[in-house]
Amino acid sequence: MTCDEQTFTMKPGEFQALGTGEIAYVKPMTSDDLTTLFPQAPRMRPGLNLWVLLNADGTPIMLSDSRETALANAAEHQLHTVALH
Template sequence: MHNTNSPFWADDNDIAEVMTVDELSELGTGDVAYIKAVKAGDLKEMFPDVPPLEDDLTLYALLNADGTPILLADSRAAALANAFEQELEMVSLN
């Protein structure tokens, strides 16, 4: 019997074949982005070439749907403006 709280295709035993892990990880890449506040001390992992900054300085990273860094800005407004300029769909992680 079909569960009315799930889509019709969710009853299929082969649901894993609908989308591969690689396809899922690339979903939204290049079209969807989010902004994340980061402390300067944590930037080396995301932006290896970032110059030394005060560790407690807060910056804003514009990130692709898969977490790939796009831009680093000194304000959320600047990161958001760049996202709109690049015609990226913004999502919230809250």
């Protein structure tokens, strides 16, 4: 680090909001875990493979049985999708 560089500290809430409304990610899940993100969701057959579109802060946006549909929804709302590793 040189003398010209600066370090910025972000508060937890500021860091959590980073990218919200601009960046989203698509995550696979099963119907068994559905109520963790969607508490009001109707009961579904166990073991179904689903895809969830999440805002950068982890807030769920939509649920689908197709990855392509979740990605299309992100594009429709001008959200940039990123991969998680």
